[in-house]
Amino acid sequence: MRDLANIALDAALLRGATYADIRFVTDKTQNVQVKNGVVESLSLNESAGFGVRVVADGAWGFSSSSLVTRSEIERVTAEAVAIAKASASVHRRPVQLGNPVSVVAKYSTPVEIPVFSVPIEQQIELLLQADATMRSVKGIHVAKGFISVLNTSKIFASSEGSYIEQELSEAGAGIECYAVGEGSFQRRSYPNSEGGQWETGGYEVIPRLVLPEHANRIAEQAIQLLTAPICPNKVTTLVLDASQVALQVHESCGHPTELDRVFGMEASFAGTSFLTTEKLGKLKYGSDIVNITADATAPRGLGTFGYDDEGIKATRTPLVQNGLFVNYLTDRETAAVLGQQSNGTARADSWNRIPLIRMTNINLEPGNGGSLDDLIGGVDDGIYMETNKSWSIDDKRLNFQFGLEAAWEIKNGKLGQLYRNPAYTGMTPQFWGSAQAIGSRDSWNIWAIPNCGKGEPMQGMHVGHGAAPVRFHNIKVFGAEG
Numbered sequence: 001m002r003d004l005a006n007i008a009l010d011a012a013l014l015r016g017a018t019y020a021d022i023r024f025v026t027d028k029t030q031n032v033q034v035k036n037g038v039v040e041s042l043s044l045n046e047s048a049g050f051g052v053r054v055v056a057d058g059a060w061g062f063s064s065s066s067l068v069t070r071s072e073i074e075r076v077t078a079e080a081v082a083i084a085k086a087s088a089s090v091h092r093r094p095v096q097l098g099n100p101v102s103v104v105a106k107y108s109t110p111v112e113i114p115v116f117s118v119p120i121e122q123q124i125e126l127l128l129q130a131d132a133t134m135r136s137v138k139g140i141h142v143a144k145g146f147i148s149v150l151n152t153s154k155i156f157a158s159s160e161g162s163y164i165e166q167e168l169s170e171a172g173a174g175i176e177c178y179a180v181g182e183g184s185f186q187r188r189s190y191p192n193s194e195g196g197q198w199e200t201g202g203y204e205v206i207p208r209l210v211l212p213e214h215a216n217r218i219a220e221q222a223i224q225l226l227t228a229p230i231c232p233n234k235v236t237t238l239v240l241d242a243s244q245v246a247l248q249v250h251e252s253c254g255h256p257t258e259l260d261r262v263f264g265m266e267a268s269f270a271g272t273s274f275l276t277t278e279k280l281g282k283l284k285y286g287s288d289i290v291n292i293t294a295d296a297t298a299p300r301g302l303g304t305f306g307y308d309d310e311g312i313k314a315t316r317t318p319l320v321q322n323g324l325f326v327n328y329l330t331d332r333e334t335a336a337v338l339g340q341q342s343n344g345t346a347r348a349d350s351w352n353r354i355p356l357i358r359m360t361n362i363n364l365e366p367g368n369g370g371s372l373d374d375l376i377g378g379v380d381d382g383i384y385m386e387t388n389k390s391w392s393i394d395d396k397r398l399n400f401q402f403g404l405e406a407a408w409e410i411k412n413g414k415l416g417q418l419y420r421n422p423a424y425t426g427m428t429p430q431f432w433g434s435a436q437a438i439g440s441r442d443s444w445n446i447w448a449i450p451n452c453g454k455g456e457p458m459q460g461m462h463v464g465h466g467a468a469p470v471r472f473h474n475i476k477v478f479g480a481e482g
Helices: 002-014 070-087 120-135 211-227 242-257 332-337 372-377 428-433
Strands: 019-035 038-056 059-065 104-108 140-158 163-181 184-190 197-200 234-240 292-295 316-321 362-364 381-393 399-411 414-419 422-427 435-438 445-454 459-467 470-479
Touching: 002 019, 002 038, 002 070, 002 140, 019 070, 019 120, 038 070, 059 070, 120 140, 120 163, 120 211, 140 211, 163 211, 184 211, 184 381, 184 399, 197 445, 211 399, 211 414, 234 242, 234 372, 242 292, 242 316, 242 362, 242 381, 242 399, 242 428, 242 445, 242 459, 372 414, 381 422, 422 428
Parallel strands: 104 163, 234 381, 362 459
Antiparallel strands: 019 038, 019 140, 038 059, 140 163, 163 184, 163 197, 234 470, 292 316, 292 362, 381 399, 399 414, 399 422, 422 470, 435 470, 445 459
């Protein structure tokens, strides 16, 4: 592949590019889904191709193809340069990439059991076991489960001398069930909603989730939610489970720190950002116990890799320290505007997409709050909420509302009445400023968001968020019918 890469790089420079890179990518995915005792879908997909990115006349150009031949590489490279030169007539400022980056390296995800080594029959058996357990609870009308595995091979080469080979592996799974009553239904999920739980690694990720052991619990809770009272409307102390905290971090901390959104270079799906550059180093983002880190080196995180798609080595970068906003997520271009070096967050979801600033593992660092029981035990009167069901946030990432699958009353440090259709709302700095206690390392885990959308055409990226349960004070909670 090195010879083919050099064809593109040399051709780009000969045609007037000042910078060029090429990515060869092969993605292989396997998905198994069951529903109500039968295999609903089974798929094995492979996608392979390359993308060439150049800077010419101070503007970006990009083109790609699934046909990996010398003549096609030459054609695609010429097209990328032509696109860059055409774009130069309308760009707002010339592209600057900062200091040259030259890296020769290899990286592989640590794997115990290769993701494609486990027979499909074994995976189906595991899912059907959990499915049968959920449907054994009277009133459960729909039971579902999935297992997915992914392997990505990447080669990155640049005109600055980089040549990087990576082999990345991921695995994920989840179950959910639906209870139906008179005019209503309720869903319960495990270990997370909206795409389940994923990690980088091999198939060993799946047994660790112990899906069948949780199937009866979530089915029983779905039934109980049908007749549970609606969550009360009040301002109170709120304890969130770790998976919901992870999504809160994603929406109100991860997206607004993407520097391309701040500059108005990107607005698709999640809008822009309230974190304009004059706030850097000055804005109090949360209480003193809030520390948020972008960490692409964290073991097992879905945003973990060796090098990003610009050849920048994975880094660990503080974004919020002791409640103070201190940094952005950057690629080479946006970092250069601030006089910085990229912290390695440029990624593309395929060979036919251009890299964008994407979250890695955006982690709320653990605190001294102990376990979930310890956090609840410190509440005289409040609400505990668990497992996301819906979310909404404005295009500046300030005002938000989240709905969850289940909630429980907290009285004198103990869980009491179950509530249905719970929700809470807030504004980002005020909400994080109300954080009273964050769970300790033993209650902390890196949760997955396997469906983060950004860009036009849309790119769906896999990202991670380390989080523990958190207790907040003076939060508006409420319930909603339907």
